[in-house]
Amino acid sequence: MEVEEGAQPSVIMAMEKVGAEVRVEETVVLDKGEKIKDQCPDSAVNSESQEEQSGETPPVTMVNNNHAPGISQSLRMEDGEGTARFSPMEEMITKLVEDIKNGFSVSEANQASIKEVCEILETKFDLLSKRTQFLEDTVESLKEDVVQIKQDLRELRACEQDLQDKLERLENAARRNHLRILNIQEGVEGNDIKSYFASLIKNSLQFEETEQDIAVDIQRIHRDPFRRYPGRKKPRKVLIHFLSYALKEKILLKALKQKTLRGNDFSFEVRSDLARSTLNKQ
Template sequence: MPNKPKKNAEQATECPRDIQDICSREASAEANKAVLEGIAALQSNFQLFKAEITEVIDKRLDQFSVTIRAELTAIKKETDLAISAVKNTMDGQAKTMAELERSTTYTSDTVCQLQKEVERLTNSVSQLTEKCTDLESRSRRQNLRILNIKEGEESGRKATDFVAHLLKNALSLDALPLIDRAHRSLRQRSDNTSYPRAFIVRLHYFHDWQNIIRKAAQLKSITYNGEKLLIFPDLPAAILKQRARFNRAKELLRDRPGVRFGFLYPAKLRVTHNGEEAYFTDPGKAIMYAEQHFGEGRVSTS
């Protein structure tokens, strides 16, 4: 019996706590409701703001779209015009290129034909030049060229008689050679201080020409009135030019013991060394032969 009042006291203390809980729950419910109402209001405001922004953006996009379309249309027109102009230019250039290709082909074919024709004509000219040189040489076959006769020595006498006696006396010939023509070379007369003009002589008989050339080659020195004479065959300038290419080789061979040299027609150098003969048509090979056998020096005859 004494414990019952204690239980009642505990019950009495528990009742206010439940009331407090209920009150707090009601307060929380009201707060939550207020929050939800605020959230709903915010959502409503956000939807309105969103709609306004969307409307503004749509209007701006429409304006931009119209502007861009207009600009693209203008650019397309300009591009079409430019492309059309470029196409016309390309078409014109294509036609020009086609014409140039045809012209180049024609020119190339023409040049090939001209090259063949030039080669043919060059060969013909070379053959004709060789024939003309040969004919000129044959026409001069009995001619002599005499150098170092003073100007005026023949004055008062026929040139043919003067040269005939000169050759007979200088070469100790048995008889006077028969001479058809004799004259000085056709250039301006030189004074006493310059080299005299050469005498060009035409012999009537070829055996007289051979005899004179042979004796002139045998004699080391031919003099007339104290002057040293030089007697050569009268050759065309083209052959003399070919023979002049051997001058260096002749310098190396001249005055060598046991060496004789001369030319075979038209320009073949014949070298005789101790009974052995060598022939050269190439000046370089003749120089190599002379240098190999005699070196680059020159033997003096003094």
């Protein structure tokens, strides 16, 4: 039995099985013929012997199976009147071929479905690849932006520190003629606060200048903060703004030398009025 090239293994095994069955069928037919010959009467035997002696045999024709072209061949027996008789083997082969064809149809449908699914997956994979590439590009761009932002932030911090230093210097320059007096009880100054502190400075520091000269050099004097908060026990500090920087420095130096200054019945301190940032550094 010939096998077409490219046939699947299942088809080849089926064809080999069919070929084996055909050979078995031929053997069975021959055996049946011999048995029939043994059971025939003498006249039939003699007639058959005459036919054998004359060399004539019943015609046996090999025909192609139109139902399964290219796969296998089956036997078709003809009787004396020329009537064709198909064996059950031919029907079995035809059914087997039809099953194989149906299997091929199902396999082709499955292949088409698998191909469609593969195309869908390929499309989704391409879309995911594009999205991944877009995200990678975005991340790279963001990394560059972060580096630039960090550089700008360092520059801004340096600029901020420079501005804070300048502001501190300007604030201290604006306070250069100021003195801060601490621990002066509330209300002891009376109504004339300028004359009271001019007398306090002259008497406690033993100044050569008169009280009038000191009072004239005081431009502004007040307590800080302006408002007295309820429940506050500690007295507010007194800020004095002098017109002369030299007089302010002279008073400050004498106060630092004596360390402890005393009034009538209390002690107080004299300090420079500096910016809060400068005081925090000290």
